[in-house]
Amino acid sequence: MADFDMDSPTTGWSGFEDASNLNQNEEALANTVVPTRRDFLLLAGMGTAGATLIRPAKLFAAVGAAKPEKILIPAAGHAAFASAAKILAKKMKLDESAIVTYNGAPKATAGAIVLALAKEGKLTAADVPKMDGYTVTHTGGTVVWGARPRSVLYAAGEPNHWVGKAVTYRRNPDFKIRAAEYHADYPVAEQTAIFGANFYTARLPAMPALQTLPEVFSQMSAADQQNLVVTGERRKADNAARVKEFHDADVEVYALLPYGNSFATWSAPLYAAAVKAYPTAKGVPMANSHESAALCPSDPLSWNVLEAYVKEWAEQCGADGISATFWDNYSAFCQDERCKANGLNQFPNEVYEFLSRYYALLKPMGQKLHMRTWSSGCPHWLGTNYVHAPGYG
Numbered sequence: 001m002a003d004f005d006m007d008s009p010t011t012g013w014s015g016f017e018d019a020s021n022l023n024q025n026e027e028a029l030a031n032t033v034v035p036t037r038r039d040f041l042l043l044a045g046m047g048t049a050g051a052t053l054i055r056p057a058k059l060f061a062a063v064g065a066a067k068p069e070k071i072l073i074p075a076a077g078h079a080a081f082a083s084a085a086k087i088l089a090k091k092m093k094l095d096e097s098a099i100v101t102y103n104g105a106p107k108a109t110a111g112a113i114v115l116a117l118a119k120e121g122k123l124t125a126a127d128v129p130k131m132d133g134y135t136v137t138h139t140g141g142t143v144v145w146g147a148r149p150r151s152v153l154y155a156a157g158e159p160n161h162w163v164g165k166a167v168t169y170r171r172n173p174d175f176k177i178r179a180a181e182y183h184a185d186y187p188v189a190e191q192t193a194i195f196g197a198n199f200y201t202a203r204l205p206a207m208p209a210l211q212t213l214p215e216v217f218s219q220m221s222a223a224d225q226q227n228l229v230v231t232g233e234r235r236k237a238d239n240a241a242r243v244k245e246f247h248d249a250d251v252e253v254y255a256l257l258p259y260g261n262s263f264a265t266w267s268a269p270l271y272a273a274a275v276k277a278y279p280t281a282k283g284v285p286m287a288n289s290h291e292s293a294a295l296c297p298s299d300p301l302s303w304n305v306l307e308a309y310v311k312e313w314a315e316q317c318g319a320d321g322i323s324a325t326f327w328d329n330y331s332a333f334c335q336d337e338r339c340k341a342n343g344l345n346q347f348p349n350e351v352y353e354f355l356s357r358y359y360a361l362l363k364p365m366g367q368k369l370h371m372r373t374w375s376s377g378c379p380h381w382l383g384t385n386y387v388h389a390p391g392y393g
């Protein structure tokens with residue numbers, strides 16, 4: 001579970017700021033340039049759609065070292081190598097023609113930066129990178145040894161730490177999971193290089209139609225039926241291309257479910273159809289509560305539609321997992337007699353029920369479940385409504 005606030009414009013990558021307490025050489029620290037994550041926030045605030053995060057860096061003026069003229073990558077390497085080489089070339093003010101492939105084992109080469117997997121070399125135990133980190137050696141030429149493909153992207157994002165140096169540079173992350181929220185305006189490889197992230201949540205748009213539940217699907221107008229089906233197919237294709245971009249950067253992506261659990265806001269036509277097909281599934285909200293209750297979690301028919309929807313969402317996204325949110329306005333706060341009797345009128349039991357069911361649903365699909373929620377704070381008034389803060393409902 002994660003308790004960071006992804007709605008905030010800055011905290012999606014604050015986890016990395018926390019995670020950036022890494023092992024660094026003193027020499028490297030002395031030459032550190034302006035943090036590029038701040039540059040990103042500045043660029044993002046300017047609304048630079050379709051832009052690049054990568055800008056040429058002043059890397060050699062300070063150290064006075066000879067500038068490498070070639071970047072060598074394995075010919076049969078993972079796609080992350082080519083992306084890392086392009087990022088590095090741009091930062092070093094080299095033309096992309098400076099990127100050359102090599103076959104066989106990586107070899108340190110004078111005047112070149114060689115990108116390689118650590119397992120392809122003969123590193124000492126101290127130099128073998130930990131987790132998804134990397135090590136840069138400078139014997140006979142600079143070689144970036146990545147623990148795995150994405151590691152060379154991290155190296156490409158911060159050449160100021162290691163390029164033109166003589167001392168071995170080791171970059172070993174302290175945190176196994178470093179989360180960021182995907183920003184659709186920039187390439188995934190660039191975001192990975194800049195943030196050092198390896199886990200993304202992303203708003204991949206899906207459009208379930210619930211054709212698997214004919215009794216619900218048939219309640220919709222022909223126009224709504226066609227719109228959902230056609231849009232869903234198009235989005236599935238778009239999502240496949242997007243997810244490939246994450247995997248080409250060797251990082252995981254979790255598709256965000258629509259906010260909360262309100263089937264009414266997830267899909268207005270499907271909700272209308274569901275309560276027509278299953279009248280008993282309609283929830284009973286508490287008077288003057290900020291929470292609503294689109295569907296009653298005690299009614300098995302509610303789970304027919306909720307589970308079918310989440311399954312179809314996950315199928316259309318084709319991501320590594322699904323990310324669900326249980327926050328204010330999660331909309332499963334049903335207060336009917338059934339829920340009062342079995343305890344599903346309370347947030348902790350509701351969240352457990354949803355979590356268990358989503359997990360059981362996604363596991364056979366080979367998808368993981370990420371959930372964010374909170375349980376701090378206290379109930380309070382919001383205008384004329386009462387907010388039942390989760391955990392205090």
Ligand SMILES: [Zn+2]
Binds near residue numbers: 284295296299336338
């Ligand atoms: Zn209920």
